[in-house]
Amino acid sequence: MRTINRNRNRNVVLGAAATAALALALTACGGEDSGTKAADPANGATPAAASRPADAAKAGDSVANTGSAQAVSAGKGTAKEGTAKASGGNTDTDSYAYTHPCKSQKLSVHVTSRAGAPTQRVIEVRNLGASACGLSYFPRVSLGNSHSADHSKDVRPLVPSGLGGAPAYPVRAGKTAYAVIDVNPCGATTGTVAGIDEMNVLADDAHMPNAETHNFPLGSGAKVLKPKLGLYRSTIADAVSSMTQADTQS
Incomplete structure (x- = not known):
């Protein structure tokens, strides 16, 4: 009886150890799979970690484009104002002549x-x-x-x-x-x-x-x-x- 109890305990311990090892193995695989998906867009995944830089870039592009548009718009406005002044304002004065x-x-x-x-x-x-x-x-x-x-x-x-x-x-x-x-x-x-x-x-x-x-x-x-x-x-x-x-x- 003592021998049987020992074997049962041993089996329990071994089973628990095996279960723990299996869990660790699965966790490790899961991490590798996630990492592979993040590094390989061909898998069709869009990992959150990978999307952040893209989103930031898009936001940055949007700001940059808005700024460029404002700069261009401002530039055009300045050019128009300059043209208006040149055609009818401060170049048609006695002091200019x-x-x-x-x-x-x-x-x-x-x-x-x-x-x-x-x-x-x-x-x-x-x-x-x-x-x-x-x-x-x-x-x-x-x-x-x-x-x-x-x-x-x-x-x-x-x-x-x-x-x-x-x-x-x-x-x-x-x-x-x-x-x-x-x-x-x-x-x-x-x-x-x-x-x-x-x-x-x-x-x-x-x-x-x-x-x-x-x-x-x-x-x-x-x-x-x-x-x-x-x-x-x-x-x-x-x-x-x-x-x-x-x-x-x-």
């Missing part, structure tokens, strides 16, 4: 006869650009013969003296500057300069080369004597008034 001389490519220059004053011509310089620009106080004008190769003896008009003040004459976008010249202010019929049939106009003598001079016909038989040229003005009437004050050789 003082530091930005007009370019001939963005100007139109025309000469017309003044109604009721046959010896006077109106020089019109229009700013075709989107920003203000600056001109010299008056255009450079000479009167000569269109068929002559030598223009050294062309007639230059008188201009007003005592100039000063702003560094340039500002012309806003889309606006026109006027200058008036009287080729024969005394209305002389004799003693006039012979052979004059052309007027040469350079809109800005201070910043433009001679090659940008425009030539306008005066017509044959034009009588030219001691011409007078006024300063650029915003109206023809003011340009005429300025012309009458011309007293210095240009």
Whole structure:
């Protein structure tokens, strides 16, 4: 009987040990299986441990994309504001014109006869650009013969003296500057300069080369004597008034 009891106890102990060993083995396998699934997405599993970085990355991407969108949106807004300012705001001012001389490519220059004053011509310089620009106080004008190769003896008009003040004459976008010249202010019929049939106009003598001079016909038989040229003005009437004050050789 004692021997049987011993064997039973031994079997119990062995059974318990075997059960414990089996449990440990199963636990270990379970851990290996879980680890294998986490490391091998091909198994079709989406382990929580593996999903966290992905979720974090997605969240991070979302934040980054939102930030990028905001940055792009802000950038576009800034660009639009800058464009708006450039097209109609702070580049179309007198102060801007003082530091930005007009370019001939963005100007139109025309000469017309003044109604009721046959010896006077109106020089019109229009700013075709989107920003203000600056001109010299008056255009450079000479009167000569269109068929002559030598223009050294062309007639230059008188201009007003005592100039000063702003560094340039500002012309806003889309606006026109006027200058008036009287080729024969005394209305002389004799003693006039012979052979004059052309007027040469350079809109800005201070910043433009001679090659940008425009030539306008005066017509044959034009009588030219001691011409007078006024300063650029915003109206023809003011340009005429300025012309009458011309007293210095240009």
